[in-house]
Amino acid sequence: MAPSRHHDSTGAIESTAVTMVNDVPHASPVPAHAAARANRRLRVVSGVLTHAVVRHAAAWVLLAVAASFHKLPWGGVLGMIAATIAASALLPAIARRGIPVHRFDPVLFGPLTLLSVAALVCVASLAHATDRWWLLACVLPSLLLACSHLRGSAWRHAGALTAFAVGAALLVAGLTTRLDDTLLAALAGLTAAPLLPLWSTGRLRHLRWSAARRWLLSDDPSQGVFILRFLIACVAAMTGIAALEYGATLGLIDAVAARWMTCLATTTVIGFYLVTRSGLNKNLGDRTMTEPKLLVCVVFLAFGYYLGGIGRGLALTLLVTLEMFGMFVITPTQVARISAFAAVAFSVSMLAVARTETDPGQLKLQGVTFGVMVVVLAVMSWLAHQLGQLRNSLMRRKNELAEALERIQMLATRDELTGLVNRRHMMDLLNQQIRLGARSGAPACIALIDLDHFKAVNDTHGHGVGDEVLRNFAQALKAGLRDTDVVARWGGEEFLVLLNDSDLDAAALGIERARLEVGRTGMSASVPRLRVTFSCGLAAFEEGLPLEKLVDLADQRLYQAKAQGRDRTCTFLTPGAAHSGMATVMHSPAPGIAQPHAAEHPG
Numbered sequence: 001m002a003p004s005r006h007h008d009s010t011g012a013i014e015s016t017a018v019t020m021v022n023d024v025p026h027a028s029p030v031p032a033h034a035a036a037r038a039n040r041r042l043r044v045v046s047g048v049l050t051h052a053v054v055r056h057a058a059a060w061v062l063l064a065v066a067a068s069f070h071k072l073p074w075g076g077v078l079g080m081i082a083a084t085i086a087a088s089a090l091l092p093a094i095a096r097r098g099i100p101v102h103r104f105d106p107v108l109f110g111p112l113t114l115l116s117v118a119a120l121v122c123v124a125s126l127a128h129a130t131d132r133w134w135l136l137a138c139v140l141p142s143l144l145l146a147c148s149h150l151r152g153s154a155w156r157h158a159g160a161l162t163a164f165a166v167g168a169a170l171l172v173a174g175l176t177t178r179l180d181d182t183l184l185a186a187l188a189g190l191t192a193a194p195l196l197p198l199w200s201t202g203r204l205r206h207l208r209w210s211a212a213r214r215w216l217l218s219d220d221p222s223q224g225v226f227i228l229r230f231l232i233a234c235v236a237a238m239t240g241i242a243a244l245e246y247g248a249t250l251g252l253i254d255a256v257a258a259r260w261m262t263c264l265a266t267t268t269v270i271g272f273y274l275v276t277r278s279g280l281n282k283n284l285g286d287r288t289m290t291e292p293k294l295l296v297c298v299v300f301l302a303f304g305y306y307l308g309g310i311g312r313g314l315a316l317t318l319l320v321t322l323e324m325f326g327m328f329v330i331t332p333t334q335v336a337r338i339s340a341f342a343a344v345a346f347s348v349s350m351l352a353v354a355r356t357e358t359d360p361g362q363l364k365l366q367g368v369t370f371g372v373m374v375v376v377l378a379v380m381s382w383l384a385h386q387l388g389q390l391r392n393s394l395m396r397r398k399n400e401l402a403e404a405l406e407r408i409q410m411l412a413t414r415d416e417l418t419g420l421v422n423r424r425h426m427m428d429l430l431n432q433q434i435r436l437g438a439r440s441g442a443p444a445c446i447a448l449i450d451l452d453h454f455k456a457v458n459d460t461h462g463h464g465v466g467d468e469v470l471r472n473f474a475q476a477l478k479a480g481l482r483d484t485d486v487v488a489r490w491g492g493e494e495f496l497v498l499l500n501d502s503d504l505d506a507a508a509l510g511i512e513r514a515r516l517e518v519g520r521t522g523m524s525a526s527v528p529r530l531r532v533t534f535s536c537g538l539a540a541f542e543e544g545l546p547l548e549k550l551v552d553l554a555d556q557r558l559y560q561a562k563a564q565g566r567d568r569t570c571t572f573l574t575p576g577a578a579h580s581g582m583a584t585v586m587h588s589p590a591p592g593i594a595q596p597h598a599a600e601h602p603g
C-alpha cells in the first residue's frame with residue numbers, strides 16, 4: 001500500500017481512500033482475510049463518503065441558502081445532494097475495477113469534482129438568469145480545488161488551464177449576454193484565479209516560456225513570427241471592440257448590434273489564428289494572409305462606423321491606422337485595392353447612416369466626411385506607392401552592397417588570376433594549422449612549388465599564354481591533390497600547398513600525384529603541346545618551429561630541387577646545402593622525389 005503524503009485535516013480520509021483504490025483484492029480461501037478485507041472496504045467507503053461530505057458541504061450550504069431565499073427549488077437542491085453522495089460512494093468502486101485515474105488522482109478528486117460541476121450546472125439551469133451565472137461562477141473554484149489535488153505537475157497544469165479555459169468561455173458568454181458589471185468582474189477574477197496560485201508557487205514558471213511560446217505560436221519559427229504579429233494586431237482590434245462595448249454600456253450604441261459585432265470579430269480572430277496555427281496558411285499564395293485580414297478589418301470598421309453613433313469618427317481613425325500598417329507589409333497595389341474596397345464599404349455605411357438621419361446638417365456632414373475619406377485614401381495609396389519605390393530601391397542597394405561585400409571578401413582571400421587562396425589568407429590558414437596541430441598532434445606539411453623555366457614560356461609565347469599556363473597549372477595542381485589540401489598562389493609562378501594530416505612521406509606522394517596530373521595536362525589552348533614541370537620543397541610542421549622558419553625550410557629545399565635539375569621534390573636538406581646553396585640531393589628512384597642517401601647523412 002502506498003503511504004499517503006497528505007497530512008492535513010483530510011489526510012486520514014485520503015489515506016483511507018488511497019488504501020481502497022490501490023488495494024486490489026485477490027481471492028483468498030481464508031475467511032479471516034475476507035472479513036478483514038470487508039472491514040477495510042467498509043472503512044474506505046465511509047472514508048470517501050466523509051470526504052465527499054466535507055468537500056461538498058460548502059456547496060450544499062450555499063445551495064440550501066439559495067433555496068431558502070427561493071432562488072432555487074428545494075427539489076433540485078436535495079436531488080443534487082443525493083446525487084453527489086451516491087456518486088461519491090459509487091465512484092471509488094468503479095475506479096477499483098480498472099479505471100486508472102487513481103494513479104494520478106488517489107482520492108478521485110477529479111471525477112468527484114467533475115460530478116459536482118455537472119450537478120452544479122444542472123441546478124444552475126433551474127435558477128433565475130443572474131443567479132444562474134453566480135452558480136456557474138462557483139464551478140471555477142471547484143475545478144481549481146480539484147486540480148490542486150492531482151498528482152504530477154503536468155496534470156495540475158492541465159487542470160488549472162482547463163479551469164482557466166472554462167472561465168474564459170464563461171466570461172465570453174457573459175460578455176455576449178450583457179451581464180451586469182459586478183458579475184463580469186467576479187467572473188474575470190475567477191478566470192484569472194487558476195493562473196495566480198500556479199504562478200506564485202512557481203509551477204507555471206516550470207512550464208517555461210519557450211514551451212508556452214511554442215504551444216501558442218508554432219514550432220516553425222517563420223509561422224511563429226506571423227502568429228505573433230497577428231496577435232499584436234489583435235490587441236488593436238480588441239481595443240476597438242472594447243470601445244464599441246463601452247459605447248454600448250453608455251447607451252450610445254445599439255447594444256444588440258454591438259454584441260453581434262463583438263461575437264463576429266472574436267470568431268474571425270480565432271478563425272485566422274487557427275488557420276495559421278494549424279499551418280493551413282502554408283498552402284496559400286500569401287502565407288501571412290495580410291490582405292484578407294485587412295479586408296475583413298475594413299468590413300468591421302465600416303460596420304463599426306454605421307453603429308458608432310457620435311463616436312463613429314473613431315472608425316475612420318482606425319481605418320487610417322490600418323492603411324498605414326498595410327503600407328509597410330503589403331505591396332502598393334494591395335494597398336490601393338484595400339483603399340478602393342474601404343471607399344466602397346464606408347460609402348455603404350455612410351449611406352446607411354444618412355438614411356437614418358433626418359437632420360440636414362448631419363446629412364451634409366456625412367457627404368463631407370465621405371469626400372475627405374476618399375481623398376485621404378487616395379493620398380495613402382499614393383504614399384504607399386512612394387514607399388514601395390523607396391523599398392525597391394533600398395532592396396536594390398542592399399543586393400548591390402551584398403554583392404560588393406562578397407567581391408571584397410573574395411579579393412581579400414583569393415588570387416585574381418588563378419582563383420586560388422592568396423598569400424595573405426594562406427598565412428592565416430598556416431597560423432591556424434600551427435595552433436590546431438599543437439592541440440591535436442596531427443601531422444601536416446607545406447609544399448613550396450615553383451614552375452620550371454617559366455620565364456621561357458613568357459618569352460617564347462607571350463604573357464597572355466603565361467597567364468593561361470598559370471591558371472591551368474593551378475587547376476591541374478588542385479586536381480592532383482586531395483580536396484582537403486589547400487593550394488595558394490604564393491607569388492609570381494610560385495605556389496604553396498598546405499597538406500593536412502600528412503607526414504613528409506604521405507605529402508611527397510601527394511605531390512607526385514599532382515606532378516603526374518600536371519604532366520598530362522595541356523597548359524594552353526593556343527599551344528597544345530606546351531607542357532610544364534615544377535620543382536618542390538617539402539617541410540613538415542614541427543612543435544615549436546615558427547612559421548617563417550617552416551616556409552624558409554621549404555624554400556631552401558625548393559632551391560635545392562632546382563639546383564638538382566628541377567622537376568623533382570626535395571624533402572630534406574643536404575648538409576651544408578642550406579648555407580652554401582650547393583645542391584647535392586640525390587634523385588629519387590620514383591620520378592621527381594629526392595631521397596636521402598647514406599652519404600648525405602654522415603651523422
Ligand SMILES: Nc1nc2c(ncn2[C@@H]2O[C@H](COP(=O)(O)OP(=O)(O)OP(=O)(O)O)[C@@H](O)[C@H]2O)c(=O)[nH]1
Pocket residue numbers: 417450451452453454455456458462463464465466467470491492493562566
Ligand atoms: N605571365 C605571367 N608571368 C609571370 C607572372 N608572375 C611572374 N611571372 C614571370 O615568371 C618568370 C619567373 O622567372 P624566373 O624567376 O627567372 O624563373 P624561371 O624562369 O621559372 O626559372 P626557374 O624558376 O629557375 O626554373 C618571370 O619571367 C616573371 O615575369 C604572372 O602573373 N604572369
